[in-house]
Amino acid sequence: MSVVANLLFITYGGLAHSMPVLVLHLMLLPLNVFRLVEIFRTTRLIRAAQPSDGLPISITAYFKIVEKPADAVLFRRGDPADSVYYLKSGRILLEEINQEMQVGEIFGEVAFFSKSHVRTLTARCISKCEIAAISEAEFTRLFYQDPAFGFFILRLLAERLDDNMARACTDHSDHAQHKPV
Template identity: 40%
Template sequence: MSFLESVSYVDLIGYFGGGITLWGIYQKTMIPLRVGAVFGNLGFIGFGLLAGSYPTLVLHAVLLPLNGYRLYQMMRLVRDIRDSAGQDNSLEPLLPFMQRVREEAGTVLFRKDDAPDRMIVIHSGSIVLEEIDVHCGPGDVLGEIAAFTPDNRRTCTAVCETECELFTLSNDAMVQLFYQNPRFGMFLVRVVVQRLLKNWRDADARAQALLT
């Protein structure tokens, strides 16, 4: 009897479960991997039920909802990232994670080369970045770049020009939210890109002024 003749439809279901599981493991991204795991679980559940292999049945009956839930989480994350890409830079949903503080005029919020400890959103008042003579006002964000720089240091000294009301977010909380909250991650990317574009425009304007 040849191998093909000896293979029953129950065995084929088991081979299907194993094959689709291997296909999922071979994938380089999480969603196809979870899809392969879910269909692999279904195949092995069918095999375990028909072949009377109850350890296989129980194992994959437990793994199926776990893989299904992880697949749902990944698809929801992708959807949230797409949704956040079309939203504005409002930080209102993140205010519960932030601390509201008041600082007097002349207060040094941080100095150049300090280790970053918090991100600052200006609610009211004015802050100057001394080294580059940039004046920041309500809605501006400070301190978001230092946490991601290679040397992990502040690039400027920030001083309150007037009494300021600020929202602050600790560095640890900022990094956690960056990885966990797509809207916050998109917000930070936009802020950093806007800062880089502004610096590029300012540098270009200075270069043009020197040429004229």
């Protein structure tokens, strides 16, 4: 919209012989074109950021690889949050909800967004695992500075919320069916 306004004011400034208007909008036009290109580029990156796609390539350099043996507890419910994790290989169980994390999934991010800033579940390695970890400071910096990563995390959180709601509805209907009459 600003590019169109610049073009109209340039036309007006030229036809009306108004040098201040003409010079101002000739100077603003390249800036507004540059900003428009940036908006389109960012929008394309945001649309491409999907939780099911694994880690966005732009952030893989910030992760540190750690190996954990089978039966190791990565974190317990109530522990303070210090890292977000990405499962490269192996199997991890989120004990309280009996859900297994799949290779390529990010987990542990919910605690960073909760008011208490503590883990909401316990994560235990079912088998030997190779895990990529990112510190809270790096995660927070990337979340605010990289729009594609920020939207990737927001979509992931929305997906987790949908899953939790579906699980709660299923649990509620199971309890209602087994209720004595």
